[in-house]
Amino acid sequence: MSIPADPVPVPELVRDLARGAALECVWINGAGGKTFRATPADGDVFYIKWGPRGDETTMRAEAERMTWAARWIRTPAVLDQGEDDTHEWLVTAAIDGESAVAPRWIAEPATAVRAVGEGLRMLHDALPVEECPWDWGVPSRITNAAVRGIRVPEHLQDAPSVDRLVVCHADACCPNTLLADDGSALAFVDLGALGTADRWADIAVASMSTEWNYGPGWEDALIEAYGVEPDRERLAYYRDLWNAT
Known part of the structure; x- marks a missing residue:
């Protein structure tokens, strides 16, 4: 993209x-x-x-x-x-905001990364799990991959226990957060797979995408802005699952 x-x-x-x-x-x-x-x-x-x-x-x-x-x-x-x-x-x-990877924000990675992390936490806190009709949990993702002819490796068949069930964005890469002029998270786009899952499924992808968009060294800054300590096991699992499917 x-x-x-x-x-x-x-x-x-x-x-x-x-x-x-x-x-x-x-x-x-x-x-x-x-x-x-x-x-x-x-x-x-x-x-x-x-x-x-x-x-x-x-x-x-x-x-x-x-x-x-x-x-x-x-x-x-x-x-x-x-x-x-x-x-x-x-x-x-249109919304009066810019993607977190617009040239202005690429030049200000600290601001953009913080906004994406804070925005993701805002999304997770705001969307009600009990009212969400869609699922993005590991079993449904593996089933969806199989329908598309993708065999998920055996070591990814068993997911870590769920830390916190939330409504996930499901494509939480940095470009999909729009920022206001003051550098705060404003809105979200590309919600085609939105559904309930462990919050680390989103955190893993969002933090991983910082390297694609801003260069190395920003992954933990996004997680800090989200407001949690890095869970290395869940991060590794959900990044591998993302890449496999």
Whole structure:
């Protein structure tokens, strides 16, 4: 996943969804998905997420989870969602914030890492486990991987005991937290797999992603900002599970 360095061709469907708004591709992923910022001549900015239909998470699932989570945390409002035989799309309202990996925050890693850690704790504390209809626990992740033809290694079949059951973001990498202008966590995106699981499933991935985005040395700073001591066993397990699935 990355911010494109060169102009990206705009799919015809995205042009239709933009309704004449100026388009700029702001994010691409390895599966062929693209996210465009749409700026109308008169009206509010919105975003169009477009990509090939997948079998792990769908934009329909993401729209459902965003709408549910928005009762307790800030997420972009869903304006439209749909799919055809080959592709799917999600249209959301803009939020006045930037990804934690926008150039400004890449240049201020201490601020960004702290915000992502504090934001993740805020998300875990706010979303009610008892009302969440989705599961992201280890058994369901292993089953999902098997459906996609992925064999999870034997040593990952038995998970550590659950430290604290929360509603996990399920893709808590740093780019998926939006920051306010003052450097605080503002909102969350890419919630397509959101569900209940041990909080370390999110903490492990969020802290691991700091190296991808800001360089080495920031993992424990994120965990400190979250407000816990590093649990090396759970961190290692959930990072291996993430990489395996």
